[in-house]
Amino acid sequence: MSEYTVRDAAGPSVGIVTKKHYTFAEKPDDALVLESGTRLGPVTVAYETYGELSPGKDNAVLVLHALSGDCHAAGYYSKNDTKPGWWETMIGPGKGIDTDRYFVISSSILGSCGGTTGPCSTNPTTGKPYGLDFPVVTVGDMVEVQKRLLDHLGVERLLAVVGGSLGGMQALEWSLRFPDRVNGVIALATTMRHSALAIAFNEIARQAIMADPNWNKGHYYDGDKPATGLAVARMIGHVTYLSDEALRRKFGRRLQEKEDFSFQFDDIDFQVESYLRHQGSKFVQRFDANSFLYVTKAADYFDLERRAEGDSAVKIFARAQASFLVVSFTSDWLYPTYQSRELVRALKKNNRDVSFCEIKADCGHDAFLIPNQRLSRLITNFLEKVRYVKP
Amino acid sequence: MSEYTVRDAAGPSVGIVTKKHYTFAEKPDDALVLESGTRLGPVTVAYETYGELSPGKDNAVLVLHALSGDCHAAGYYSKNDTKPGWWETMIGPGKGIDTDRYFVISSSILGSCGGTTGPCSTNPTTGKPYGLDFPVVTVGDMVEVQKRLLDHLGVERLLAVVGGSLGGMQALEWSLRFPDRVNGVIALATTMRHSALAIAFNEIARQAIMADPNWNKGHYYDGDKPATGLAVARMIGHVTYLSDEALRRKFGRRLQEKEDFSFQFDDIDFQVESYLRHQGSKFVQRFDANSFLYVTKAADYFDLERRAEGDSAVKIFARAQASFLVVSFTSDWLYPTYQSRELVRALKKNNRDVSFCEIKADCGHDAFLIPNQRLSRLITNFLEKVRYVKP
Numbered sequence: 195m196s197e198y199t200v201r202d203a204a205g206p207s208v209g210i211v212t213k214k215h216y217t218f219a220e221k222p223d224d225a226l227v228l229e230s231g232t233r234l235g236p237v238t239v240a241y242e243t244y245g246e247l248s249p250g251k252d253n254a255v256l257v258l259h260a261l262s263g264d265c266h267a268a269g270y271y272s273k274n275d276t277k278p279g280w281w282e283t284m285i286g287p288g289k290g291i292d293t294d295r296y297f298v299i300s301s302s303i304l305g306s307c308g309g310t311t312g313p314c315s316t317n318p319t320t321g322k323p324y325g326l327d328f329p330v331v332t333v334g335d336m337v338e339v340q341k342r343l344l345d346h347l348g349v350e351r352l353l354a355v356v357g358g359s360l361g362g363m364q365a366l367e368w369s370l371r372f373p374d375r376v377n378g379v380i381a382l383a384t385t386m387r388h389s390a391l392a393i394a395f396n397e398i399a400r401q402a403i404m405a406d407p408n409w410n411k412g413h414y415y416d417g418d419k420p421a422t423g424l425a426v427a428r429m430i431g432h433v434t435y436l437s438d439e440a441l442r443r444k445f446g447r448r449l450q451e452k453e454d455f456s457f458q459f460d461d462i463d464f465q466v467e468s469y470l471r472h473q474g475s476k477f478v479q480r481f482d483a484n485s486f487l488y489v490t491k492a493a494d495y496f497d498l499e500r501r502a503e504g505d506s507a508v509k510i511f512a513r514a515q516a517s518f519l520v521v522s523f524t525s526d527w528l529y530p531t532y533q534s535r536e537l538v539r540a541l542k543k544n545n546r547d548v549s550f551c552e553i554k555a556d557c558g559h560d561a562f563l564i565p566n567q568r569l570s571r572l573i574t575n576f577l578e579k580v581r582y583v584k585p
Numbered sequence: 586m587s588e589y590t591v592r593d594a595a596g597p598s599v600g601i602v603t604k605k606h607y608t609f610a611e612k613p614d615d616a617l618v619l620e621s622g623t624r625l626g627p628v629t630v631a632y633e634t635y636g637e638l639s640p641g642k643d644n645a646v647l648v649l650h651a652l653s654g655d656c657h658a659a660g661y662y663s664k665n666d667t668k669p670g671w672w673e674t675m676i677g678p679g680k681g682i683d684t685d686r687y688f689v690i691s692s693s694i695l696g697s698c699g700g701t702t703g704p705c706s707t708n709p710t711t712g713k714p715y716g717l718d719f720p721v722v723t724v725g726d727m728v729e730v731q732k733r734l735l736d737h738l739g740v741e742r743l744l745a746v747v748g749g750s751l752g753g754m755q756a757l758e759w760s761l762r763f764p765d766r767v768n769g770v771i772a773l774a775t776t777m778r779h780s781a782l783a784i785a786f787n788e789i790a791r792q793a794i795m796a797d798p799n800w801n802k803g804h805y806y807d808g809d810k811p812a813t814g815l816a817v818a819r820m821i822g823h824v825t826y827l828s829d830e831a832l833r834r835k836f837g838r839r840l841q842e843k844e845d846f847s848f849q850f851d852d853i854d855f856q857v858e859s860y861l862r863h864q865g866s867k868f869v870q871r872f873d874a875n876s877f878l879y880v881t882k883a884a885d886y887f888d889l890e891r892r893a894e895g896d897s898a899v900k901i902f903a904r905a906q907a908s909f910l911v912v913s914f915t916s917d918w919l920y921p922t923y924q925s926r927e928l929v930r931a932l933k934k935n936n937r938d939v940s941f942c943e944i945k946a947d948c949g950h951d952a953f954l955i956p957n958q959r960l961s962r963l964i965t966n967f968l969e970k971v972r973y974v975k976p
Contacts, residue, residue: 391824391829393838397820401817446781
């Protein structure tokens with residue numbers, strides 16, 4: 195543990211961390227060739243690391259964030275920083291992903307706005323933000339960028355990749371794109387192929403953004419941002435991360451600081467309305483509307499069956515070599531358990547070593563982000579197991 | 586059957602029908618007092634009737650429409666009209682609600698845009714459309730207007746009220762507001778109290794409308810309409826009426842007239858995206874954005890427990906006298922079966938005669954609108970049963 199380790203109420207922490215950057219594909223000949231065939235460069239990747247890389251370089255765990263996350267997965271940016279990284283409860287000394295034992299790498303995904311190149315980055319051709327001139331990227335492209343970062347860090351082989359939701363898709367992609375570089379794959383609350391329901395909600399969210407006149411076909415970086423459209427998009431997403439049960443428990447039909455209905459539209463009646471508006475307005479302060487379009491599109495395109503060329507579930511994981519831990523949550527209706535079971539079946543058909551657990555949780559899709567002892571133990575044990583797998 | 590009866594591919598029909606209007610509360614002293622305490626007048630109610638009222642006036646069935654419906658529940662407006670009323674498959678000669686036996690009344694709800702007074706009606710004070718000056722109305726207010734129509738039609742007692750979704754809420758309200766005027770209540774795919782999840786989706790839809798600059802705080806009747814906002818609102822609603830299974834079966838991940846992804850945002854990739862955009866743009870041609878605000882608000886306010894004064898489920902249906910038929914659908918996640926079971930429990934605690942059926946259907950909340958032999962039979966048998974109940 196570093197001398198900066200903060201031991202706050204949430205338990206031990208990795209303490210003060212720094213966001214770093216690595217840039218590659220700086221020469222046109224060197225450009226990253228995307229799945230669409232488009233060439234992209236230069237590419238900057240923002241990342242953080244926690245813990246120490248072992249002398250044998252065999253203790254690296256790559257953490258993969260979900261749709262609205264970024265590379266800041268654990269720790270604090272300063273002594274006065276009160277908001278830790280998004281998976282602070284899982285990553286740290288003695289935690290589920292124990293930074294006393296593992297070297298944790300976390301990077302921001304391509305196409306988003308967490309410091310890695312995306313639509314709000316400067317387009318070298320114009321000197322202005324890309325906007326919609328940024329190419330559409332895929333989960334595979336995100337993983338390609340992560341692989342370049344690992345090359346840069348001198349990490350040849352990962353002990354494990356771990357992610358939930360869109361992060362879980364990246365984890366699965368890792369097992370196929372670079373099968374000889376990963377011992378273990380932890381896929382939480384995710385799917386092998388984005389369902390029509392999930393595409394539907396993403397499409398509506400994109401329509402909400404594009405309906406905002408400030409969106410201006412993606413050119414808004416020197417003017418007013420499409421804040422209302424992005425807020426609606428976030429609210430749609432946010433509801434899909436929760437569950438009927440969680441909303442009933444948290445809010446029910448409780449009124450917001452009033453005894454009776456307002457009988458008005460410029461007032462807020464229910465606590466759940468207030469909560470959603472708050473989520474929407476908080477999000478627009480930290481997230482780029484174009485990035486929302488790009489990352490949801492990448493999720494919608496994700497389909498391992500399509501990728502397998504020959505549409506047979508048997509062949510999907512033919513190339514995979516890793517061991518797998520698949521976890522679903524009972525109240526997740528965005529990526530329901532039956533989708534994890536499909537994944538497990540496909541893995542078993544390819545004779546992969548796979549552990550599966552459905553965790554009882556009433557908080558919906560977001561359950562993978564919420565402290566859960568059972569999830570922590572599953573991850574700890576899985577990392578222990580794959581530690582001794584030799585290439 | 587009238588001489589105009591059309592017997593088309595969909596089976597026997599009530600044939601050509603006419604939308605009628607009845608206006609009341611024309612004098613200030615006569616105004617309708619709403620639940621909010623606001624006085625409203627004049628009030629026009631648009632309605633249609635099918636079949637003949639019996640000499641004993643004991644065969645009237647009131648049909649109650651859902652959020653986006655109107656009084657046109659069955660039949661055609663002309664010989665060349667190809668689009669029948671919204672419940673054509675249920676209402677007609679020999680159908681589930683047999684117009685050879687019953688006198689069916691269907692009216693447009695207060696606050697909507699189906700010809701009954703609502704925010705797009707002329708405000709007598711200004712001579713312009715009400716817009717947001719229209720008072721917020723409740724399900725109880727809608728039922729009050731229906732009762733005035735029945736008085737006008739000389740129907741003292743209803744054989745039954747029948748509705749799904751928001752229509753089911755009206756049916757339940759009827760059993761409490763006018764307990765001595767209804768023999769049977771048929772409540773389909775509905776709830777006693779709008780859940781936090783349902784409120785959440787309605788609130789996001791309202792936010793989408795209000796985010797459209799053309800909405801202009803409800804004053805858009807002499808300019809461009811908030812079509813993009815309303816389209817997003819409709820798409821949100823529409824997804825909640827479907828199910829994961831139905832979307833998978835109907836669309837899956839099939840691409841829209843292409844072999845590969847477009848890697849663009851101004852193109853449509855998936856059929857489900859095309860379908861949703863179509864639903865959105867079709868809806869804005871027939872529905873008023875302000876009405877969408879009003880009817881969703883009425884649904885959100887609906888809560889029989891709150892209405893019961895004393896928050897005990899035992900007391901909710903203490904005043905009810907009718908027999909009940911409650912039907913839910915397995916894949917309805919907007920008003921899931923557990924909510925119908927709560928309703929049934931509350932009815933039983935009040936010693937009400939209640940039949941309950943959960944119908945297996947994979948098409949989600951919309952199942953109640955889709956032809957279903959089992960549903961037709963249940964309704965036919967229930968109407969037969971309550972026919973012989975004497976006041």
